[in-house]
Amino acid sequence: MTNIDNIDRQILRIVQEDAKISNLELAERVNLSPTPCARRVKHLEDAGIIAQHITLLDPEKLGLNLTAMISVTMDRHTADRFEKFERDATALPEVMECYVVTGQDSDFLIKVLVRDMRHYEEFLLRRLTKLEGVSGVHTSFVLRQPINKHVLPI
Template sequence: MIQLDRTDRRILDLMQRHGRISNLELAERVGLSPSPCSRRVKALEDAGLIADHVTLLDAAKLGLTLQAYIHISLDRHTPERFETFDAAVLNFPEVLECDLITGTEADYQLKVIVRDMEHYQQFLLGKLTRLEGVTGVRSSFVLRRIKHDTALPLDHLV
């Protein structure tokens, strides 16, 4: 694990919450001059702590109003079966997240976003259930989002 000081943690927190923050403003908010601040950000990027810079979009304003969590069960638990499923899911734009899980009857949990129930049905029947080895699909639909945060908690880091 990489050791971070208080300034590094503050830089990371601010960058997570304010992606378009300028180096000048970031430096002011963490108490550094711009050059050392820029060097720290570069070091954090080089260390792999900053994985990417992204823009978050408003799904509803784009017409993507139905979000579902889908539990998938496979017929066999072989490396080949998992690799085949993993490769297929990478090509589905509707899938926001795909995790291999434990603790339930399911093997995978997918987070999916689509326009509506018709689009979901097309995705489910036209893509997901056609994958070799898929034997079970259980869907749960999001009624209301209570909390959504993309920033990792950094307070506990020493």
């Protein structure tokens, strides 16, 4: 891990909350002049600490009203089988997150956003269960999301 100081931590907290902040405003908020502030941000980007700058969208305002957490079980536990599933799942636009998990009867846990139950059914029966190696799925639907953090505790 790259050594970061308190000013770097302040910068990281601020840009996590507002990726559109100007360098001038950021520099003012962390009590630096603009050039050293820009250098610090560039260093944090080059070190991979700042991975990307993104805009978060509200899924419900775009008609994606149903979130499903799907446990996926594979037929074989081989690196090739898992890698193929990961590539194939990445190509499905509804899949927002994918985790390889342990301590359950499943191998993957994926988070899926869909419009409604009909969309979910189409996704499940026509695409997810057709992926090579998928031998079983178990779905839980999200009722609500009381915590939704995107700012890392640094």
